[in-house]
Amino acid sequence: MAKIKIVIVGVGNCASALVQGIHYYRGNKAANAIGLMHWKLGGYAPGDVQVVAAFDIDRRKVGRDVSAAIFAKPNCTQVFCPNVPRSGVKVRMGRILDGVAGHMKDYDADCVFQPAAVKQADRAAVVRVLRESGAEVMMNYLPVGSEKAVKFYAQCALDAGVGLVNNMPVFIASSPEWADRFARRRLPIIGDDIKSQLGATITHRVLARLFTDRGIRIDRTYQLNTGGNTDFLNMLDQARLRDKRISKTSAVKSIMGQTLESRNIHIGPSDYIPWLQDNKLCFLRIEGRGFGDVPMHVELRLSVEDSPNSAGVGIDAIRCIKLALDRGESGVLHGPSAYFMKHPPRQFPDNLAREMVEKFISGAGRE
DSSP states (O other): OOOEEEEEEOOSHHHHHHHHHHHHHHTSOGGGOTTOSOSSBTTBOGGGEEEEEEEEOBTTTTTSBHHHHTTSTTOOOOOSOOOOOOOSOBEEEOOOTTOSOGGGGGSOGGGSOOBOSSOOOOHHHHHHHHHHHTOOEEEEOOOTTOHHHHHHHHHHHHHHTOEEEEOSSSOSTTSHHHHHHHHHTTOEEEESSBOOTTSHHHHHHHHHHHHHHTTOEEEEEEEEEEEOSHHHHHTTSGGGOHHHHHHHHHHHHTTTSSOOOGGGEEEEEEEEOGGGTTEEEEEEEEEEEOGGGOEEEEEEEEEEEHHHHHHHHHHHHHHHHHHHHHHTOOEEOHHHHHHHBSSOSSOOOHHHHHHHHHHHHHTTTOO
16 A cells, blocks of 8 residues: 655644644554544555655744754653654744744743744745655644634645644634635645544533433533643733634533523633643533423543654544545545534534444545
């Protein structure tokens, strides 16, 4: 089976978990493949993914082989595959734009982005790298709030003829204008804002759906998330959180089958706790009323390693994009977007979205 050639934009914790996973599963047979939704997807195994280009802006990563850059600070995710072989692919200096939040300068140097003092890439340079590397799929892992930077790289993908997985809450796939651009260029796109494999949003959605299906009226709910990686540090800037809050809130509200006033629903990142590193803690509460208008509530505490949780979904999104390229399908892949992302163009219940993904994979639900 041919390799799936990907370019990574933002060599942070999520990229680290993804690259580790590619090599971890190369050494495993299907029978021992714990933690995957699909071992083979469209004929492609996780180990068939190959990083052919990467961009970052941090001086500790730019110029280094991807195999070393994924373990460089400020990355702090769990190392579950320490012996990632050299790739021969060096991380290139990207474009900063709005990718670095100003408040980071007030925190410990090991925990923040440190921009490299080298010339930033312009659009022509990025497009040239994408074309020369043969990249087929772009994985966008830029920080929350990097709207200008996300749109810069999305345009680069269009110019170079590369499919896009938009893992971040800047609305590209769910923007009719951007979605149309990918359709016209005959390129597939999955987005926006990746769900964890089993994280806060998917858990909240399942519980909210359970309440609704069992006839419980939801009165109030919250989801508070804390963590210690650069993602949570970046999100201390409330101005960068607008799309993230919209994305997470709409993902849960869409599944409820009822409308809650804004004062009765609160969902989003709440604080940065450095010593948690890449561990994310979710505190979730749903208050409702059941038979006879009798009140009840659920409280839940979820602890997950954030970035491997993302990579478990990302590895399937990559293969769905490749499958679409193989078939000549383009534009938004609605089934994969609905199942893998918090803010797809169209929301579906997760069980239905999963069926749509399986039909897409089999070719029975051609997009």
